[in-house]
Amino acid sequence: MRFCRLLAALAVLLCAMFLSPARAEGVDAALDRFLADSFAETEAAIGGVAQSGAPQAVAILQALGERRLFAHPASRGVFWRDAAGTAFDARTGLPAAMPGDAVVIRLNNRLRNVVQAALGTMTLLSPDPAVRLRAAESVFRSRDPAARAAIETAIAREPRGEIRRVLEEAHAAIMLADTGVPESVRIDAVRRLAETGDTEALGLLRQMLGPTAGPLRAAITQGIGAIEQRQQFRAAAQTVWFGVSLGSVLLLAAIGLAITFGVMGVINMAHGEMVMIGAYVTFLVQEALRQNAPQHLDWSLPIAIPLAFLVAGLVGVAIERGIIRFLYGRPLETLLATFGVSLVLQQAIRTWFGPTNREVSAPSYMSGAFEFLGLQITYGRLWIVVFTLVVFLGLLIVLKATPLGLQMRAVTQNRRMAAAMGIRTRFVDAMTFGLGSGIAGIAGVALSQIDNVSPNLGQSYIIDSFMVVVFGGVGNLWGTLVAAFTLGIANKVMEPFAGAVLGKILILVLLILFIQKRPRGLFALKGRAVEQ
Amino acid sequence: MSLTRRSLLGTALGGAAAMSLGIRSGFAQAAPIKIGILHSLSGTMAISETTLKDVMLMLIEQQNAKGGVLGRKLEPVVVDPASNWPLFAEKARELITQQKVSAVFGCWTSVSRKSVLPVFKELNNILFYPVQYEGEESERNVFYTGAAPNQQAIPAVDYLMSKDGGEAKRWVLAGTDYVYPRTTNKILEAYLLAKGVAKEDIMINYTPFGHSDWQTIVSDIKKFGSAGKKTAVVSTINGDANVPFYKELGNQGVKATDIPVVAFSVGEEELAGIDTKPLVGHLAAWNYFQSVKNPANDAFIKAWKAFKKSDKAVTNDPMEAHYIGFNMWVKAVEKAGTVDVDKVIDALPGIEAPNLTGGVSKMLANHHITKPVLIGEVRADGQFDVVWQTKDLVPGDAWTDHLEGSKDLESDWVGLKCGNYNTKLKKCG
Known part of the structure; x- marks a missing residue:
């Protein structure tokens, strides 16, 4: 076995010597520097490996960037593991047995940049478009003049437009940063960068403004001006988007309450805990998937949604049957009783799951962001907006177009008349409360993606939820929708200049003034039901 | 209303915990030394403070296995201030006057520490505070084992x-x-x-x-x-x-x-x-x-995982601060030969105890400790x-050198017997 490996190593060595003898030596000398466990030596080693031209250089640097490169100083060995966990000897590039006490080679942020820059230059021609895109982005950041030739080749060969765009930007960045090229070329580069109009180009231009003079400086100033102007428009659109996204979270949290409080008139202080239960259901679903079928982890949210609805809905029905039905028409007692229920539920979760946060990871389709008309939109937020609207429409359909919805509206509008018509009002009460609670549970699934999954999760939403329902007009779903988005956007418009703390206070003050003027909220219900 | 309900719940829980613990360690020969643990077990801060309660229970259990202190067993008294700042003061008073504890380990937020300060001064007891904080404070009754700015x-x-x-x-x-x-x-x-x-x-x-x-x-x-x-x-x-x-x-x-x-x-x-x-x-x-990586830390992590019966249990900085503070208190009590509060306060400055990063931390005259960063x-x-x-x-520097009004102040509870001595005006306070 050992002999075989030796032979293989020898063959590779011979092969490497035949191809480029000096380079093969280079990679060995460079790898030795990894053994020192010092950031300065590691930096020298990265440069050495990148320049060695060794076929395993890319694999070594990729492993280093992902904490998969190991050093074993006792035997002067350097190894990497691939994503599947197989160990390779970095000197030969062949599979090898790694000593158990080999240690991971550490990086800091500065070195991580060095690794990315080196990898960028080396992977510009990779067959994988994702790798090429990442490479182009790293070259844009590093602006390493040595990458110029490589990037020019890459631009000529790149079949994909969006990657070619990034490559051209990177090329422009290199030209701009290079004091050796003619001024006219650098001015062209400035124009190219100003066209992209993104924040990174702006940062680069601002950075280059310092050491330049003459027409180039004028071009840069102009470029900065152009980007800033474009960004002002974007900032306004971005604020609206942030507001919509905050509004959708508010709506999601409040929509269940719009049923229990809005339609039924129960002051349900345990509403937040239904949201929390939904979040914990998501956590349990993810844990179960992680242990039994980790490859299907992305399905955790679609599975969690009906489960959360069922669990939270059943808890809701239990609360209604066990407590609230004895307290109809006695708002103060209902408030106290549901507040007690909320404390009990919180402490129960704290006892079962512990007081610390539970990790709910984001599925791949909810991580990251994309650019749309220059706006940065995160997938997670986008899905929550879409999801909220779907839930809202679904609820509207249930209320307006199903027999249960009809009965619910009948019971809330005139209980005795409904009973006289043969509707089982008790049953409808329980179902309505269950529906509201179940929808709060669904909200918990979505909120687990953006907030802590902890016993306190519900508390942070209960006040906001009441605010939205009261502002929108009790008993009116459309009012809740409008109120949530109004509050969300108002909050985001105020935040940049008033600050998050003062912004929140201002919103509350405005809301109080509004309620003084219109006690029934934005869209007041009319008719006999209101008089009760 | 919310406060009363929470505090009722808190008292009930805390009382139950204290009772069950009291019964368990009731076998000691001489009267046990009581140690107060003042960390929130419910409410928003439970997320951080519950582990500190547990680490204190573990440290006390370990010390008892070694024969306790001065030949007496240690007895933890756990109360739950429920993330409610005024309740911290109430619970501190209960620990000192009713439970007659010899020292208290507790608090997380600065506002909870500020709320118990007057109680510790009035009733003259010892508080070990394990969390990094903003400085600008040095009290005779408080020992700050977390980081100063x-x-x-x-x-x-x-x-x-x-x-x-x-x-x-x-x-x-x-x-x-x-x-x-x-x-x-x-x-x-x-x-x-x-x-x-x-x-x-x-x-x-x-x-x-x-x-x-x-x-x-x-x-x-x-x-x-x-x-x-x-x-x-x-x-x-x-x-x-x-x-x-x-x-x-x-x-x-x-x-x-x-x-x-x-x-x-x-x-x-x-x-x-x-x-x-x-x-x-x-x-x-x-x-x-x-x-x-070092043997002391490895042993500590192993003991903690065993104590929590979970392989996923993690350790953190304030836990280490309690580890250092508790060992310092044990050494000071052994040096003073008594749990008398004044004698232990006088014995603490100068006491050294190993930390978990491979060094030895020392309690300074300003009641802060030396730590690596x-x-x-x-x-x-x-x-x-x-x-x-x-x-x-x-x-640790109690009074920062970077703010006006604070850079002239110095804290020395050994020589000057003062927590905020003004070096310009040459007077205390």
């Missing part, structure tokens, strides 16, 4: 200014809106200005407790970072708000290699609730990390890689 905030900023830290030139100071971040940021701003950072290169931002919508602020940070100068974020964001903050950073693609965030309140415990893959490279400054980078597994640390232990 010069043991955490200032070295962290120094690191970010260094070559390895990325030579940051522009700073975002983001914090939760209460006393610790506000004071720390005041100190940091003065320090940065003194270091030649321009006023327009510092952005200060405060958010409410439990803030969950970070879109605007993260996008502001990105914009602030696009001025062509290396930008770093110093975060004193506390507790639950950190999870959505880091999630938003990850989602908006703020990478540590571009804009690193160094946090003062995020440890292993907080990261346990986050998917840390997008956060790799973001930093935390502490005096201890679980990933530090470590900068760690978040790894994908939720632990930290130590990327930088001070060569020697740093002595």
Whole structure:
């Protein structure tokens, strides 16, 4: 076995010597520097490996960037593991047995940049478009003049437009940063960068403004001006988007309450805990998937949604049957009783799951962001907006177009008349409360993606939820929708200049003034039901 | 109304816990020495403080296995102040007057510490406070085993200014809106200005407790970072708000290699609730990390996992502070030969106890301790890689040298018998 490996190593060595003898030596000398466990030596080693031209250089640097490169100083060995966990000897590039006490080679942020820059230059021609895109982005950041030739080749060969765009930007960045090229070329580069109009180009231009003079400086100033102007428009659109996204979270949290409080008139202080239960259901679903079928982890949210609805809905029905039905028409007692229920539920979760946060990871389709008309939109937020609207429409359909919805509206509008018509009002009460609670549970699934999954999760939403329902007009779903988005956007418009703390206070003050003027909220219900 | 209900619940729970523990350790021959544990087991702070209660129970159990102190068993008395600041004072009074404890280990937030201070002064007892804090305080009855600003905030900023830290030139100071971040940021701003950072290169931002919508602020940070100068974020964001903050950073693609965030309140415990893959490279400054390799720490982690009966249990900085503080108290009691409060307070300065990072910490005359400062980078597994640390232990400074009105003050409970001696006016207070 050992002999075989030796032979293989020898063959590779011979092969490497035949191809480029000096380079093969280079990679060995460079790898030795990894053994020192010092950031300065590691930096020298990265440069050495990148320049060695060794076929395993890319694999070594990729492993280093992902904490998969190991050093074993006792035997002067350097190894990497691939994503599947197989160990390779970095000197030969062949599979090898790694000593158990080999240690991971550490990086800091500065070195991580060095690794990315080196990898960028080396992977510009990779067959994988994702790798090429990442490479182009790293070259844009590093602006390493040595990458110029490589990037020019890459631009000529790149079949994909969006990657070619990034490559051209990177090329422009290199030209701009290079004091050796003619001024006219650098001015062209400035124009190219100003066209992209993104924040990174702006940062680069601002950075280059310092050491330049003459027409180039004028071009840069102009470029900065152009980007800033474009960004002002974007900032306004971005604020609206942030507001919509905050509004959708508010709506999601409040929509269940719009049923229990809005339609039924129960002051349900345990509403937040239904949201929390939904979040914990998501956590349990993810844990179960992680242990039994980790490859299907992305399905955790679609599975969690009906489960959360069922669990939270059943808890809701239990609360209604066990407590609230004895307290109809006695708002103060209902408030106290549901507040007690909320404390009990919180402490129960704290006892079962512990007081610390539970990790709910984001599925791949909810991580990251994309650019749309220059706006940065995160997938997670986008899905929550879409999801909220779907839930809202679904609820509207249930209320307006199903027999249960009809009965619910009948019971809330005139209980005795409904009973006289043969509707089982008790049953409808329980179902309505269950529906509201179940929808709060669904909200918990979505909120687990953006907030802590902890016993306190519900508390942070209960006040906001009441605010939205009261502002929108009790008993009116459309009012809740409008109120949530109004509050969300108002909050985001105020935040940049008033600050998050003062912004929140201002919103509350405005809301109080509004309620003084219109006690029934934005869209007041009319008719006999209101008089009760 | 909310307070009464919570406190009722808290009392009931605390009482039950204390009773069951009391019965368990009732076998000691001589009367046991009682130790108070004053950490929230319910409410918002339970997330951080529950582990500190558990670590105290473990340390006391270990000490009892070694035969206790002065031949007497130690008996923990656990109460639950339920994240309710006035209740902290009530519970502290109960521990001292009714339970007659010899020392108390407790508190997390500065406001809870401020709330119990008058009680400890009036009833003359000892409090060990294990959490990093804003400084500007030194009391005869309190021993601060967490970091003062010069043991955490200032070295962290120094690191970010260094070559390895990325030579940051522009700073975002983001914090939760209460006393610790506000004071720390005041100190940091003065320090940065003194270091030649321009006023327009510092952005200060405060958010409410439990803030969950970070879109605007993260996008502001990105914009602030696009001025062509290396930008770093110093975060004193506390507790639950950190999870959505880091999630938003990850989602908006703020990478540590571009804009690193160094946090003062995020440890292993907080990261346990986050998917840390997008956060790799973001930093935390502490005096201890679980990933530090040495025999004492390995033994401590092993004992902790066994005590919690969970392989996933993590250790963190305030736990180490309690470890150091508890051992210092044991040594001081043995040196004084009694648990008499005044004698133990006099015995404590000068006491040395090993910390878990391989050094020996010492209790100073200003009731703060010496500790190393470590900068760690978040790894994908939720632990930290130590990327930088001070060569020697740093002595805690109660009164910062970077603020007017505080730089002339000195604390010395041994020679001067004063917590805020003014060196200019040559008088105490």
